[in-house]
Amino acid sequence: MIRYIASRLAIAVGLLLGLMTLSFGLVSLLPGDPAVALLGEYATPADIARIHGELGLDKPLWERYVEYIGRTISGDLGHSFFTGSSVSQELWTRLPNTLVYLVPGLILALLLGLAMGTFAAYRSGRLPDKTFTAGVSVLMAMPEFVLALLLLFVFYQQLHIAPAPLGMLSSSDIPPPKVTGSVVLDAVIAGKWKVFGSIFSRAVLPIVTMGLFFAAPFGKTVRTGLLQILHSPQIEFARACGLRPFQVYRYALSDVRAALMTYMVLLFAAALSGAAIVESVFSWPGIGGWSLDGVLKGDMPVIQGFVFVMGATSLLGYVVLDTLITLLDPRARAVAIRGRSSRSSLDTPSLDTPIPHQ
Amino acid sequence: MSVQGLPGTSPGLRAAGWAQRGRALVLSRSNNALTVAAAVVIIGLPLLALVMPYPHSPLAPNPNAVAVAPNGTYWFGTDGNGMDIFSRTIEAAKLDLPISLAATALALVVGVPLGLFATSGRVGDVLMRVVDAFAALPTIVIAVVGIQLMGGSALDVVFAIAVVAAPRFVRLSRAAALSLRSARYVEAAVAIGCSPLRVAFNHVFRNAYGVVLVQATLTAANALGTIAALNFLGVGAKPPQPSWGGMISEGFSMLIRGEWWASAYPTLAMLLAIGSLNILAGALETRIERVERAR
Numbered sequence: 028m029i030r031y032i033a034s035r036l037a038i039a040v041g042l043l044l045g046l047m048t049l050s051f052g053l054v055s056l057l058p059g060d061p062a063v064a065l066l067g068e069y070a071t072p073a074d075i076a077r078i079h080g081e082l083g084l085d086k087p088l089w090e091r092y093v094e095y096i097g098r099t100i101s102g103d104l105g106h107s108f109f110t111g112s113s114v115s116q117e118l119w120t121r122l123p124n125t126l127v128y129l130v131p132g133l134i135l136a137l138l139l140g141l142a143m144g145t146f147a148a149y150r151s152g153r154l155p156d157k158t159f160t161a162g163v164s165v166l167m168a169m170p171e172f173v174l175a176l177l178l179l180f181v182f183y184q185q186l187h188i189a190p191a192p193l194g195m196l197s198s199s200d201i202p203p204p205k206v207t208g209s210v211v212l213d214a215v216i217a218g219k220w221k222v223f224g225s226i227f228s229r230a231v232l233p234i235v236t237m238g239l240f241f242a243a244p245f246g247k248t249v250r251t252g253l254l255q256i257l258h259s260p261q262i263e264f265a266r267a268c269g270l271r272p273f274q275v276y277r278y279a280l281s282d283v284r285a286a287l288m289t290y291m292v293l294l295f296a297a298a299l300s301g302a303a304i305v306e307s308v309f310s311w312p313g314i315g316g317w318s319l320d321g322v323l324k325g326d327m328p329v330i331q332g333f334v335f336v337m338g339a340t341s342l343l344g345y346v347v348l349d350t351l352i353t354l355l356d357p358r359a360r361a362v363a364i365r366g367r368s369s370r371s372s373l374d375t376p377s378l379d380t381p382i383p384h385q
Numbered sequence: 386m387s388v389q390g391l392p393g394t395s396p397g398l399r400a401a402g403w404a405q406r407g408r409a410l411v412l413s414r415s416n417n418a419l420t421v422a423a424a425v426v427i428i429g430l431p432l433l434a435l436v437m438p439y440p441h442s443p444l445a446p447n448p449n450a451v452a453v454a455p456n457g458t459y460w461f462g463t464d465g466n467g468m469d470i471f472s473r474t475i476e477a478a479k480l481d482l483p484i485s486l487a488a489t490a491l492a493l494v495v496g497v498p499l500g501l502f503a504t505s506g507r508v509g510d511v512l513m514r515v516v517d518a519f520a521a522l523p524t525i526v527i528a529v530v531g532i533q534l535m536g537g538s539a540l541d542v543v544f545a546i547a548v549v550a551a552p553r554f555v556r557l558s559r560a561a562a563l564s565l566r567s568a569r570y571v572e573a574a575v576a577i578g579c580s581p582l583r584v585a586f587n588h589v590f591r592n593a594y595g596v597v598l599v600q601a602t603l604t605a606a607n608a609l610g611t612i613a614a615l616n617f618l619g620v621g622a623k624p625p626q627p628s629w630g631g632m633i634s635e636g637f638s639m640l641i642r643g644e645w646w647a648s649a650y651p652t653l654a655m656l657l658a659i660g661s662l663n664i665l666a667g668a669l670e671t672r673i674e675r676v677e678r679a680r
Contacts, residue, residue, distance in 0.1 A: 170610035300525040
């Protein structure tokens with residue numbers, strides 16, 4: 028077992044290196060000169076050369092690559108070309124702002140999806156199922172910014188119960204004393220629950236947006252998986268034995284567990300993409316909007332840092348997931364202990380509900 | 386290795402076979418009104434944009450008619466610059482739909498062969514890990530980076546979306562190839578000495594193309610949403626050029642003030658297109674299931 032986890036980790040380290048190369052190559056090999064982006068189109072060649080020197084862009088590619096890998100491993104993601112602030116610092120102060128709506132949003136999506144999908148599967152072919160399928164079709168056709176705009180129009184513009192999409196704090200909120208640099212964490216540390224509550228009330232619409240957006244594909248996956256298993260001989264047998272319905276449901280769930288867990292990790296990766304869009308709609312000061320801003324300005328260290336950290340987070344998710352699935356599934360566990368297995372949980376063929384933007 | 390006289394071996398017969406299959410697809414009884422309507426929307430919207438005489442120019446602003454609510458002259462109203470929403474909504478279909486279809490086709494052409502041949506060996510293993518790593522990246526951000534750095538033309542958007550969508554086809558066609566590898570006819574084809582290329586496309590892919598086609602239709606729908614999201618963020622189509630996402634973004638500030646039309650109509654058009662593609666995918670899926678059950 029330990030050997031199995033070690034082999035997974037080794038693969039992850041290899042992938043991480045690949046990810047670094049990718050994020051380096053993505054920015055360095057494609058056309059576009061950051062010096063021109065920084066100085067504008069009317070910069071003199073001398074100015075451009077000076078900036079190249081300052082940013083280290085005059086060195087050969089391989090030298091920059093080695094330097095980049097070395098720096099990244101030691102945890103230094105560089106400094107923004109434009110603001111000069113440390114990228115890792117920015118990431119750390121902004122990440123809690125994003126998680127404050129992302130995590131509740133995903134939890135909402137999972138609960139909604141599981142509840143609706145289960146309900147639809149148990150009532151398959153009847154009115155609840157048809158309503159669910161229609162609802163999912165409509166929701167799945169909606170990109171998250173449309174959902175966000177719709178919610179804003181109804182709850183802010185028409186009903187006046189939601190706050191304006193103007194960021195995390197209102198002008199009347201007094202920011203908590205600076206400890207970690209992140210407003211959310213500082214509010215908790217300082218015990219300023221009023222500020223925290225204000226942040227949360229502003230986070231409600233982003234949470235609902237995320238929740239509804241991801242509940243639809245997740246619910247569909249739940250329904251498809253449960254439908255298959257509910258008509259299987261093993262569940263028929265469990266029912267025939269007179270097990271309580273909840274017990275039967277638990278057995279059915281354990282069969283679709285692997286597929287659902289894989290799906291959840293994919294959803295998390297997709298949610299980080301979605302963060303950029305949701306944050307630009309709600310002017311939310313999180314990592315999504317910040318990275319997008321960096322991308323639009325051509326801020327290389329910001330792009331590289333963001334791509335690397337997000338990719339690494341998702342990769343870590345995959346490793347944990349692979350290990351968990353193997354640990355929980357006796358069949359997979361037997362294979363993993365017996366010998367080399369390059370099977371990845373992502374090979375699960377039952378994943379047929381496309382994830383938005385994935 | 387060609388056997389004369391068997392159906393599908395001469396080019397003429399093969400063409401006739403395809404034509405027959407095409408006719409069967411269009412005229413089949415299973416095509417209900419909804420499916421037909423969806424197909425009409427997908428084919429009709431870009432055609433309409435090509436041939437329709439617009440009531441107002443989709444690119445010229447009218448400074449005397451800024452943010453006008455829908456009325457007899459401006460059917461869908463005008464936006465903050467005084468441009469006609471109706472003409473722009475139709476005009477946007479000319480760009481958005483072909484981009485999504487082209488990107489899907491490109492992803493298909495790149496992804497399917499990779500998936501068919503990645504079933505075994507070290508190369509296949511490595512390729513799948515690369516695909517995994519790709520799935521780990523925030524795709525929207527990757528697409529934005531790619532488009533920004535390449536310059537931002539429509540072709541760049543096609544490339545970026547195709548790169549983001551291709552892994553799905555790799556995974557899908559690989560799963561199909563893995564499950565069909567041990568089928569009798571595939572073993573037989575290998576045994577009589579068919580080339581790997583022929584086995585992959587003539588035997589494996591031919592029996593899996595249905596799933597791939599459904600996935601392609603869903604991908605096209607998904608791509609429409611992604612394109613709109615990109616345009617919403619200000620990447621891709623440049624401002625006077627209408628795109629659904631861009632129009633929704635421009636109408637955002639009006640929407641907050643209660644002037645809903647500037648965002649609502651392009652949103653409806655986009656949802657109509659995405660929904661139609663989803664309906665087509667569903668219809669295809671039903672058909673394929675029925676064919677498989679009949680076998």
